[in-house]
Amino acid sequence: MDRKSSLxxxxxxxxxxxxxxxxxxxxxxxMQLRALVLPVLxxxxxxxxxxxxxxxxxxxxxxxxxxxxxxxCLVSTDDGPVPELVDDKSLVRKxxxxxxxxxxxxxxxxxxxxxxxxxxxxKRRRNDKRSRYLLTHVPHYDGYQWRKYGQKxxxxxxxxxxxxxxxxxxxxCLATKTIEQQEQNNAGTSSAMAGVENAxxxxxxxxxxxxxxxxxSMVQAPKPVNMDLQNGEMAKAAANVQEPEAxxxxxxxxxxxxxxxxxxxDDWKM
DNA sequence: CCGATTTGACCCGG
DNA sequence: CCGGGTCAAATCGG
Numbered sequence: 165m166d167r168k169s170s171l172x173x174x175x176x177x178x179x180x181x182x183x184x185x186x187x188x189x190x191x192x193x194x195m196q197l198r199a200l201v202l203p204v205l206x207x208x209x210x211x212x213x214x215x216x217x218x219x220x221x222x223x224x225x226x227x228x229x230x231x232x233x234x235x236x237c238l239v240s241t242d243d244g245p246v247p248e249l250v251d252d253k254s255l256v257r258k259x260x261x262x263x264x265x266x267x268x269x270x271x272x273x274x275x276x277x278x279x280x281x282x283x284x285x286x287k288r289r290r291n292d293k294r295s296r297y298l299l300t301h302v303p304h305y306d307g308y309q310w311r312k313y314g315q316k317x318x319x320x321x322x323x324x325x326x327x328x329x330x331x332x333x334x335x336x337c338l339a340t341k342t343i344e345q346q347e348q349n350n351a352g353t354s355s356a357m358a359g360v361e362n363a364x365x366x367x368x369x370x371x372x373x374x375x376x377x378x379x380x381s382m383v384q385a386p387k388p389v390n391m392d393l394q395n396g397e398m399a400k401a402a403a404n405v406q407e408p409e410a411x412x413x414x415x416x417x418x419x420x421x422x423x424x425x426x427x428x429x430d431d432w433k434m
Numbered sequence: 435c436c437g438a439t440t441t442g443a444c445c446c447g448g
Numbered sequence: 449c450c451g452g453g454t455c456a457a458a459t460c461g462g
Contacts, residue, residue: 315439331438
């Protein structure tokens with residue numbers, strides 16, 4: 165009927181978890197569909213292919229937005245059984261003065277003036293609600309270009325978490341994201357190769373993209389590097405890693421798998 | 435040669 | 449003090 169003017173969330177009562185689950189399912193399905201379709205479209209020199217990709221992006225973006233709102237609603241109203249909520253880690257990006265006696269070359273910063281205000285965006289706090297999380301097969305290529313700036317091993321986790329920043333940080337784009345592979349217990353799956361292909365990643369997006377245009381239809385994978393196994397703990401991965409690098413195989417698709425479209429607050433227009 | 439990634443150090447909040 | 453996020457020099461790779 166009459167649409168609510170804006171983000172007036174409907175009362176989420178019972179059955180919300182069901183909806184959330186359905187949304188998640190839909191999300192995964194969309195991701196799979198996109199991962200299958202995009203490589204096919206890649207070779208097609210046609211504008212319709214681009215349009216199709218864009219449409220897919222839009223649909224996924226809407227889906228994500230709705231899912232985020234739904235979960236937010238669940239959290240706020242009642243402590244719904246949110247399976248995994250993104251903990252907004254308090255993160256303050258600040259640089260102390262060069263009090264380090266170690267004489268490390270870190271004092272070469274251009275701005276020593278500690279900004280009490282977020283003038284240059286130096287002080288970034290992740291405690292906002294702006295973070296969105298997503299569970300996806302391949303964390304790259306959501307239509308944005310990211311640059312990795314760090315990787316950390318989280319204490320109890322078996323997979324490291326890696327930190328990405330928008331490639332256009334020289335611009336005003338403060339968007340960041342973290343990617344972490346989820347441990348999946350493939351107890352039922354007897355397939356040995358299930359490890360890599362079914363690997364899922366939790367992607368958390370922070371900040372907002374202020375890039376001029378992120379309408380890059382699709383960027384290609386920078387590197388087929390497996391983010392998780394880097395140091396040498398790739399024992400199990402090595403066992404699982406079949407990765408026939410032959411042409412046109414499913415793993416090839418998986419590498420080019422892309423992600424989803426990130427959508428900010430309530431900008432998704434209908 | 436230039437840009438992206440790696441990787442250990444630093445730094446901050448809880 | 450520790451856990452986790454970011455920096456930046458070194459390195460890799462096209």
